[in-house]
Amino acid sequence: MAGEAEQQLRAYVDYLRDIGVHDFYRRGEPVHAEISPTPPTAVEAAGVVEELEAAPVPSRPAFLEPPIATLVSFDDLAPLPESRVTPEHKAEALAAIKEDIGDCTRCPLAYAGRRTIVFGDGDANARLMFVGEGPGADEDTSGIPFVGKAGQLLNNMIQAMGLKREQVYIANVVKCRPPANRVPEPVEANTCDQFLLQQIDVVQPQVVVALGATAAMYLLGVKQSLSALRGRWHRCRGAKLVVTYHPAFLLRDPRMKSEAWKDLQMVMGEMGLKAPAKG
Numbered sequence: 001m002a003g004e005a006e007q008q009l010r011a012y013v014d015y016l017r018d019i020g021v022h023d024f025y026r027r028g029e030p031v032h033a034e035i036s037p038t039p040p041t042a043v044e045a046a047g048v049v050e051e052l053e054a055a056p057v058p059s060r061p062a063f064l065e066p067p068i069a070t071l072v073s074f075d076d077l078a079p080l081p082e083s084r085v086t087p088e089h090k091a092e093a094l095a096a097i098k099e100d101i102g103d104c105t106r107c108p109l110a111y112a113g114r115r116t117i118v119f120g121d122g123d124a125n126a127r128l129m130f131v132g133e134g135p136g137a138d139e140d141t142s143g144i145p146f147v148g149k150a151g152q153l154l155n156n157m158i159q160a161m162g163l164k165r166e167q168v169y170i171a172n173v174v175k176c177r178p179p180a181n182r183v184p185e186p187v188e189a190n191t192c193d194q195f196l197l198q199q200i201d202v203v204q205p206q207v208v209v210a211l212g213a214t215a216a217m218y219l220l221g222v223k224q225s226l227s228a229l230r231g232r233w234h235r236c237r238g239a240k241l242v243v244t245y246h247p248a249f250l251l252r253d254p255r256m257k258s259e260a261w262k263d264l265q266m267v268m269g270e271m272g273l274k275a276p277a278k279g
């Protein structure tokens with residue numbers, strides 16, 4: 001555990017260094033306290049308080065200001081593009097976003113043991129898009145989202161809806177694996193979400209399914225429980241959005257699969273999909 005914490009700390013330090021923060025602690029003049037052999041009297045102590053109150057407040061460096069800590073829905077992050085990418089150009093437009101990401105070092109995850117940037121997978125013209133949290137170990141190795149155990153369950157969910165995996169588009173809030181599969185930090189998600197936003201704008205799905213609380217929180221810009229967000233339609237970048245349980249959660253608590261199925265049935269109703277006949 002200490003090793004992981006150390007790795008994360010190193011990742012943040014490397015990241016700060018790379019964005020040019022070398023004097024993080026040198027904001028304003030340091031306040032030197034005189035060490036006195038006897039405790040200060042009440043009058044002396046009051047004088048120190050007055051002095052400290054009069055001292056100028058050092059300004060916070062700009063990169064610590066919002067939006068890093070602010071939740072903004074994808075609809076409020078940027079206006080919808082004036083001209084939409086046409087179906088024949090969507091694959092090319094996705095490739096351009098991938099190229100823009102490049103060998104990304106925009107956030108600390110680049111330094112935290114990531115092997116592969118997991119961009120997204122599926123049909124550029126999909127009517128249905130799934131958004132997860134971030135790659136796990138299997139995805140980090142393969143470069144493809146949702147290929148591990150949770151991915152196998154997601155594949156089954158897609159099939160149960162009468163679709164093939166190749167017919168949908170799948171992406172994550174962050175494109176690099178968080179160490180030990182922890183939840184992405186706000187600075188990581190808020191740095192990466194510009195790319196997910198562009199992917200949604202290119203694919204222009206009819207329906208987005210947010211898989212789990214992290215996807216729901218960043219797509220909708222609200223921090224609410226899944227139960228408060230499930231069972232109703234939301235909007236996201238011109239698409240209808242529904243929130244359901246993350247497949248990894250369903251693997252841990254299979255009793256909730258019937259609840260997730262209710263969410264998927266809402267999607268099927270909206271899209272005119274029929275479950276395949278059992279046989």
Ligand code: URA
Pocket residue numbers: 132133134135136139144145146147148150151172248
């Ligand atoms: N969990 C996610 O949220 N995304 C993946 O790609 C894999 C597991």
